[in-house]
Amino acid sequence: MMDNVGGSSSNIAENSGIIREQDRLLPIANVGKIMKQILPPNAKISKESKETMQECVSEFISFVTSEASEKCRKERRKTVNGDDICWALGSLGFDDYAEPLRRYLQRYREQELDRANNPPKRG
Amino acid sequence: MFTKQMISSEIPMLMSKACEIFIQELTFRAWMHAEKNNKSIVQPCDVAKVIMQTDTMNFLTEIIPNNLGDFSVFDAKEENIANIAEENEVSLSFTAGFMGNPMMKMDSEENAGNIVEGNQATLPYTSGFMGNPMNMMNMDNVRMK
Numbered sequence: 001m002m003d004n005v006g007g008s009s010s011n012i013a014e015n016s017g018i019i020r021e022q023d024r025l026l027p028i029a030n031v032g033k034i035m036k037q038i039l040p041p042n043a044k045i046s047k048e049s050k051e052t053m054q055e056c057v058s059e060f061i062s063f064v065t066s067e068a069s070e071k072c073r074k075e076r077r078k079t080v081n082g083d084d085i086c087w088a089l090g091s092l093g094f095d096d097y098a099e100p101l102r103r104y105l106q107r108y109r110e111q112e113l114d115r116a117n118n119p120p121k122r123g
Numbered sequence: 124m125f126t127k128q129m130i131s132s133e134i135p136m137l138m139s140k141a142c143e144i145f146i147q148e149l150t151f152r153a154w155m156h157a158e159k160n161n162k163s164i165v166q167p168c169d170v171a172k173v174i175m176q177t178d179t180m181n182f183l184t185e186i187i188p189n190n191l192g193d194f195s196v197f198d199a200k201e202e203n204i205a206n207i208a209e210e211n212e213v214s215l216s217f218t219a220g221f222m223g224n225p226m227m228k229m230d231s232e233e234n235a236g237n238i239v240e241g242n243q244a245t246l247p248y249t250s251g252f253m254g255n256p257m258n259m260m261n262m263d264n265v266r267m268k
Contacts, residue, residue, distance in 0.1 A: 031146060035165075038147040039154050044164040049153070052167040053146060055186050056174070060145050061138060063182050069128055081131040085138065093179040097144050104140055108133060 025054040064088050082108075149173060149180070 032050045039045070065080070067088035072080050082105040090098040153169040162169075171187045174180045 026142070034143050034146045035150040038151045039165075042163055043154055043157075045150075046164055046166050048167045049165045049170055052170050052187075053149065056149060056170070056183050057142050057146055059183055059186055061142065064141065065134075065138070072128060078127075079129045079131055080134060082133040082137045085134060085141070089141065092182075094141075094145075097141055100144070101137060101141055105133060105137055108136060112133075 025058050028054055031057065064092065064094075067092055152177065 028050050031053050032045065035045050035050065035053060064085060065088075068080050068084040071084055071087060072078070083102075086098045086102050086105065089095075089101065149170065150165065152173040153165050156169040156172050157163070157165050174183045174187055
Protein backbone atom coordinates (compact mmCIF):
# COMPACT_ATOMS: atom_id res chain seq x y z
CA MET A 1 0.00 0.00 0.00
CA MET A 2 1.58 3.21 -1.17
CA ASP A 3 -1.01 5.57 0.30
CA ASN A 4 0.65 8.29 2.28
CA VAL A 5 -1.43 8.84 5.40
CA GLY A 6 1.26 10.72 7.27
CA GLY A 7 1.79 14.46 7.34
CA SER A 8 4.97 14.11 5.33
CA SER A 9 5.16 13.31 1.65
CA SER A 10 8.14 11.00 1.98
CA ASN A 11 7.51 7.27 2.11
CA ILE A 12 10.97 5.96 1.34
CA ALA A 13 13.69 5.37 3.90
CA GLU A 14 17.23 6.05 2.73
CA ASN A 15 18.39 3.21 4.91
CA SER A 16 16.81 0.99 7.49
CA GLY A 17 18.39 2.93 10.36
CA ILE A 18 16.46 6.11 9.68
CA ILE A 19 12.92 6.52 10.94
CA ARG A 20 10.73 7.53 8.02
CA GLU A 21 9.11 10.91 8.42
CA GLN A 22 5.58 9.53 8.24
CA ASP A 23 6.36 6.88 10.84
CA ARG A 24 7.28 9.53 13.37
CA LEU A 25 3.70 10.76 13.51
CA LEU A 26 0.23 9.39 14.11
CA PRO A 27 -1.84 9.15 10.90
CA ILE A 28 -3.33 12.50 9.94
CA ALA A 29 -6.78 11.05 9.19
CA ASN A 30 -7.09 9.58 12.68
CA VAL A 31 -5.87 12.78 14.29
CA GLY A 32 -8.34 14.79 12.19
CA LYS A 33 -11.26 12.60 13.25
CA ILE A 34 -10.44 12.95 16.94
CA MET A 35 -10.19 16.73 16.50
CA LYS A 36 -13.59 16.87 14.79
CA GLN A 37 -15.29 14.93 17.57
CA ILE A 38 -14.84 17.78 20.06
CA LEU A 39 -15.89 20.64 17.77
CA PRO A 40 -19.34 21.90 16.77
CA PRO A 41 -20.57 20.92 13.28
CA ASN A 42 -19.91 24.35 11.77
CA ALA A 43 -16.25 24.34 12.78
CA LYS A 44 -13.58 23.56 10.21
CA ILE A 45 -9.98 22.48 10.68
CA SER A 46 -7.25 23.47 8.26
CA LYS A 47 -4.88 20.85 6.90
CA GLU A 48 -2.00 22.71 8.52
CA SER A 49 -3.69 22.51 11.92
CA LYS A 50 -3.95 18.74 11.62
CA GLU A 51 -0.27 18.59 10.76
CA THR A 52 0.56 20.81 13.73
CA MET A 53 -1.50 18.51 15.95
CA GLN A 54 0.34 15.45 14.63
CA GLU A 55 3.60 17.00 15.78
CA CYS A 56 2.16 18.04 19.14
CA VAL A 57 0.71 14.65 20.01
CA SER A 58 3.92 12.82 19.06
CA GLU A 59 5.82 15.19 21.32
CA PHE A 60 3.27 14.50 24.06
CA ILE A 61 3.89 10.75 23.78
CA SER A 62 7.66 11.22 24.04
CA PHE A 63 7.29 13.66 26.94
CA VAL A 64 5.10 11.34 29.03
CA THR A 65 6.84 8.06 28.24
CA SER A 66 10.27 9.58 28.94
CA GLU A 67 9.11 10.65 32.38
CA ALA A 68 7.63 7.20 33.08
CA SER A 69 10.74 5.48 31.76
CA GLU A 70 13.00 7.56 34.00
CA LYS A 71 10.94 6.63 37.05
CA CYS A 72 11.31 2.94 36.21
CA ARG A 73 15.03 3.27 35.77
CA LYS A 74 15.42 4.93 39.16
CA GLU A 75 13.44 2.13 40.76
CA ARG A 76 15.47 -0.44 38.83
CA ARG A 77 12.44 -1.93 37.14
CA LYS A 78 12.67 -3.12 33.55
CA THR A 79 9.06 -2.86 32.46
CA VAL A 80 7.16 0.40 32.23
CA ASN A 81 3.53 -0.17 33.16
CA GLY A 82 0.26 1.75 33.15
CA ASP A 83 0.68 3.04 36.69
CA ASP A 84 3.97 4.65 35.68
CA ILE A 85 2.23 6.43 32.82
CA CYS A 86 -0.50 7.71 35.15
CA TRP A 87 2.11 8.87 37.63
CA ALA A 88 4.04 10.63 34.85
CA LEU A 89 0.92 12.47 33.69
CA GLY A 90 0.35 13.79 37.20
CA SER A 91 3.99 14.69 37.57
CA LEU A 92 3.98 16.67 34.32
CA GLY A 93 0.92 18.73 35.17
CA PHE A 94 -1.74 16.66 33.43
CA ASP A 95 -3.58 15.90 36.67
CA ASP A 96 -6.93 16.12 34.89
CA TYR A 97 -5.86 13.22 32.68
CA ALA A 98 -4.32 10.99 35.34
CA GLU A 99 -7.47 10.24 37.32
CA PRO A 100 -9.78 9.23 34.43
CA LEU A 101 -6.96 7.18 32.93
CA ARG A 102 -6.43 5.32 36.19
CA ARG A 103 -10.09 4.34 36.13
CA TYR A 104 -9.79 3.40 32.45
CA LEU A 105 -6.74 1.28 33.27
CA GLN A 106 -8.53 -0.42 36.14
CA ARG A 107 -11.46 -1.36 33.90
CA TYR A 108 -9.06 -2.61 31.25
CA ARG A 109 -7.31 -4.83 33.78
CA GLU A 110 -10.64 -6.19 35.03
CA GLN A 111 -11.57 -7.07 31.46
CA GLU A 112 -8.25 -8.81 30.96
CA LEU A 113 -8.88 -10.82 34.12
CA ASP A 114 -12.35 -11.78 32.89
CA ARG A 115 -10.91 -12.95 29.61
CA ALA A 116 -8.31 -15.02 31.40
CA ASN A 117 -10.88 -16.64 33.69
CA ASN A 118 -13.39 -17.23 30.92
CA PRO A 119 -11.57 -18.28 27.77
CA PRO A 120 -13.82 -18.10 24.68
CA LYS A 121 -15.53 -21.40 23.89
CA ARG A 122 -14.36 -23.24 20.83
CA GLY A 123 -16.99 -23.19 18.07
CA MET B 124 24.63 2.65 31.18
CA PHE B 125 21.43 2.69 29.17
CA THR B 126 19.58 -0.49 29.97
CA LYS B 127 16.94 -1.94 27.73
CA GLN B 128 13.41 -1.39 28.96
CA MET B 129 10.16 -3.02 28.02
CA ILE B 130 6.60 -1.76 28.11
CA SER B 131 3.61 -3.55 29.54
CA SER B 132 0.89 -4.58 27.11
CA GLU B 133 -1.48 -2.07 28.69
CA ILE B 134 0.60 0.94 27.69
CA PRO B 135 -0.37 1.27 24.00
CA MET B 136 -4.04 1.18 25.02
CA LEU B 137 -3.49 3.68 27.83
CA MET B 138 -1.39 6.07 25.73
CA SER B 139 -4.00 5.92 22.95
CA LYS B 140 -6.65 7.16 25.35
CA ALA B 141 -4.30 9.78 26.79
CA CYS B 142 -3.57 11.04 23.27
CA GLU B 143 -7.27 11.31 22.47
CA ILE B 144 -7.84 13.45 25.55
CA PHE B 145 -4.79 15.56 24.73
CA ILE B 146 -5.82 16.13 21.10
CA GLN B 147 -9.33 17.09 22.09
CA GLU B 148 -8.24 19.48 24.85
CA LEU B 149 -5.79 21.26 22.56
CA THR B 150 -8.30 21.35 19.69
CA PHE B 151 -11.12 22.71 21.83
CA ARG B 152 -8.96 25.48 23.27
CA ALA B 153 -7.74 26.36 19.77
CA TRP B 154 -11.34 26.49 18.58
CA MET B 155 -12.26 28.87 21.40
CA HIS B 156 -9.39 31.09 20.30
CA ALA B 157 -10.51 31.00 16.67
CA GLU B 158 -14.10 31.72 17.63
CA LYS B 159 -13.02 34.70 19.72
CA ASN B 160 -11.61 36.14 16.49
CA ASN B 161 -14.79 35.38 14.57
CA LYS B 162 -13.26 32.58 12.54
CA SER B 163 -14.83 29.21 11.78
CA ILE B 164 -11.59 27.53 10.67
CA VAL B 165 -9.03 26.39 13.24
CA GLN B 166 -5.58 27.45 12.04
CA PRO B 167 -2.10 26.59 13.31
CA CYS B 168 -1.78 30.05 14.86
CA ASP B 169 -4.78 29.23 17.07
CA VAL B 170 -3.03 26.07 18.25
CA ALA B 171 0.21 27.98 18.80
CA LYS B 172 -1.59 30.61 20.85
CA VAL B 173 -3.03 27.95 23.15
CA ILE B 174 0.39 26.36 23.60
CA MET B 175 1.88 29.69 24.60
CA GLN B 176 -0.97 30.50 26.98
CA THR B 177 -1.34 27.12 28.71
CA ASP B 178 1.27 26.10 31.29
CA THR B 179 0.92 22.35 30.85
CA MET B 180 1.51 22.76 27.09
CA ASN B 181 4.84 24.55 27.54
CA PHE B 182 6.77 21.45 26.51
CA LEU B 183 5.51 22.10 22.97
CA THR B 184 6.93 25.60 22.55
CA GLU B 185 10.11 24.30 20.93
CA ILE B 186 8.34 22.50 18.09
CA ILE B 187 5.91 25.29 17.22
CA PRO B 188 8.30 27.76 15.51
CA ASN B 189 9.16 25.17 12.90
CA ASN B 190 5.53 24.95 11.90
CA LEU B 191 4.63 28.59 12.33
CA GLY B 192 7.49 30.76 11.15
CA ASP B 193 4.94 33.42 10.28
CA PHE B 194 3.38 33.48 13.73
CA SER B 195 4.43 37.09 14.33
CA VAL B 196 2.24 38.14 11.40
CA PHE B 197 -0.80 36.94 13.32
CA ASP B 198 0.43 38.61 16.47
CA ALA B 199 0.41 41.91 14.60
CA LYS B 200 -3.00 41.14 13.20
CA GLU B 201 -4.36 40.52 16.67
CA GLU B 202 -3.04 43.86 17.86
CA ASN B 203 -5.06 45.46 15.09
CA ILE B 204 -8.10 43.50 16.13
CA ALA B 205 -7.60 44.76 19.68
CA ASN B 206 -7.43 48.32 18.37
CA ILE B 207 -10.63 47.79 16.46
CA ALA B 208 -12.28 46.40 19.58
CA GLU B 209 -11.52 49.69 21.32
CA GLU B 210 -13.36 51.50 18.55
CA ASN B 211 -17.10 51.87 18.39
CA GLU B 212 -19.48 48.97 17.96
CA VAL B 213 -20.10 49.68 14.31
CA SER B 214 -16.46 49.38 13.29
CA LEU B 215 -16.07 46.03 14.99
CA SER B 216 -19.20 44.53 13.55
CA PHE B 217 -18.35 45.83 10.11
CA THR B 218 -14.91 44.26 10.11
CA ALA B 219 -16.19 40.98 11.47
CA GLY B 220 -18.94 40.97 8.89
CA PHE B 221 -16.53 41.72 6.09
CA MET B 222 -14.17 38.95 7.08
CA GLY B 223 -17.05 36.54 7.29
CA ASN B 224 -18.64 37.63 4.03
CA PRO B 225 -16.46 39.27 1.35
CA MET B 226 -19.54 40.31 -0.60
CA MET B 227 -20.77 42.49 2.25
CA LYS B 228 -18.47 45.27 1.10
CA MET B 229 -20.62 45.91 -1.96
CA ASP B 230 -23.74 46.93 -0.07
CA SER B 231 -22.34 48.78 2.92
CA GLU B 232 -21.52 52.34 1.93
CA GLU B 233 -22.76 53.60 5.29
CA ASN B 234 -20.40 51.26 7.11
CA ALA B 235 -17.57 52.43 4.91
CA GLY B 236 -18.33 55.98 5.98
CA ASN B 237 -18.22 54.98 9.63
CA ILE B 238 -14.87 53.32 9.12
CA VAL B 239 -13.42 56.46 7.58
CA GLU B 240 -14.46 58.36 10.70
CA GLY B 241 -12.52 55.90 12.88
CA ASN B 242 -9.09 56.71 14.32
CA GLN B 243 -5.79 56.40 12.50
CA ALA B 244 -4.78 53.16 14.18
CA THR B 245 -7.82 51.36 12.84
CA LEU B 246 -7.94 52.86 9.38
CA PRO B 247 -4.64 51.64 7.84
CA TYR B 248 -5.41 48.00 8.59
CA THR B 249 -8.98 48.22 7.39
CA SER B 250 -8.29 50.33 4.33
CA GLY B 251 -5.47 48.03 3.29
CA PHE B 252 -7.80 45.09 3.54
CA MET B 253 -10.61 46.83 1.67
CA GLY B 254 -8.32 48.27 -0.96
CA ASN B 255 -7.09 44.89 -2.09
CA PRO B 256 -9.31 41.83 -1.55
CA MET B 257 -6.39 39.67 -2.62
CA ASN B 258 -4.67 40.56 0.65
CA MET B 259 -6.64 37.79 2.27
CA MET B 260 -5.20 35.30 -0.18
CA ASN B 261 -1.75 36.79 0.27
CA MET B 262 -2.08 36.20 3.99
CA ASP B 263 -2.97 32.61 3.27
CA ASN B 264 0.09 32.28 1.06
CA VAL B 265 2.32 33.70 3.77
CA ARG B 266 0.82 31.31 6.28
CA MET B 267 1.62 28.30 4.16
CA LYS B 268 5.35 28.97 4.00
